[in-house]
Amino acid sequence: MDYVSLIRDIPNFPKEGIIFKDITPLLANGPALAAAVDDMAAPFKDKNIDLVVGIESRGFIFGPGVARELGCGFAPVRKAGKLPYHTESLTYDLEYGTDTLEIHVDAVVADHRILIVDDLLATGGTAAAAGELIAKIGGIVSGFSFVIELDFLEGREKLGSIPISTLIHY
Numbered sequence: 001m002d003y004v005s006l007i008r009d010i011p012n013f014p015k016e017g018i019i020f021k022d023i024t025p026l027l028a029n030g031p032a033l034a035a036a037v038d039d040m041a042a043p044f045k046d047k048n049i050d051l052v053v054g055i056e057s058r059g060f061i062f063g064p065g066v067a068r069e070l071g072c073g074f075a076p077v078r079k080a081g082k083l084p085y086h087t088e089s090l091t092y093d094l095e096y097g098t099d100t101l102e103i104h105v106d107a108v109v110a111d112h113r114i115l116i117v118d119d120l121l122a123t124g125g126t127a128a129a130a131g132e133l134i135a136k137i138g139g140i141v142s143g144f145s146f147v148i149e150l151d152f153l154e155g156r157e158k159l160g161s162i163p164i165s166t167l168i169h170y
């Protein structure tokens with residue numbers, strides 16, 4: 001699938017100097033969306049994943065589809081103040097600022113194998129924070145699956161030796 005032609009560059013969004021990768025053309029294309037979800041799940045089909053964790057907000061678009069493909073459930077990692085039950089929380093640096101992520105304390109079963117899903121890996125701060133949160137509540141982070149990776153930001157350096165799958169590299 002030619003994903004690259006379905007991702008639009010938006011210069012200087014949301015801040016001067018950032019080239020934002022807009023995935024909405026890909027989302028609007030039925031075959032491309034289905035292929036992206038399949039391709040994100042494929043490397044993890046035989047990895048005994050127990051739960052997919054998606055990161056707000058664009059991880060919520062792909063995560064449940066990937067979970068369905070893997071035959072497991074889904075749990076959200078959300079921005080601060082959005083989750084209703086008791087949470088673990090972590091503040092981290094973004095390509096364009098800082099943010100705080102939270103997860104419900106009972107989101108994972110102890111020692112279950114977790115796949116983290118998001119649309120894009122940039123500096124890796126978000127994915128690393130999600131991984132730390134899952135470890136704090138007893139899960140085993142067993143993979144990361146992204147649509148896009150911005151190689152020049154070296155985000156995968158923050159994710160250690162855990163398997164990472166990405167559909168498109170820039």
Ligand SMILES: O=P(O)(O)OC[C@H]1O[C@H](OP(=O)(O)OP(=O)(O)O)[C@H](O)[C@@H]1O
Binds near residue numbers: 058121124125127155
């Ligand atoms: O690798 P990093 O440098 O941490 O950046 C990647 C994160 O940035 C974007 O989300 P954003 O924080 O813009 O939130 P959104 O999905 O709610 O728009 C993207 O969807 C990732 O979650």
Ligand SMILES: Nc1ncnc2[nH]cnc12
Binds near residue numbers: 022
């Ligand atoms: N350049 C970028 N485009 C889209 N989402 C992002 N998240 C972090 N950096 C981004």
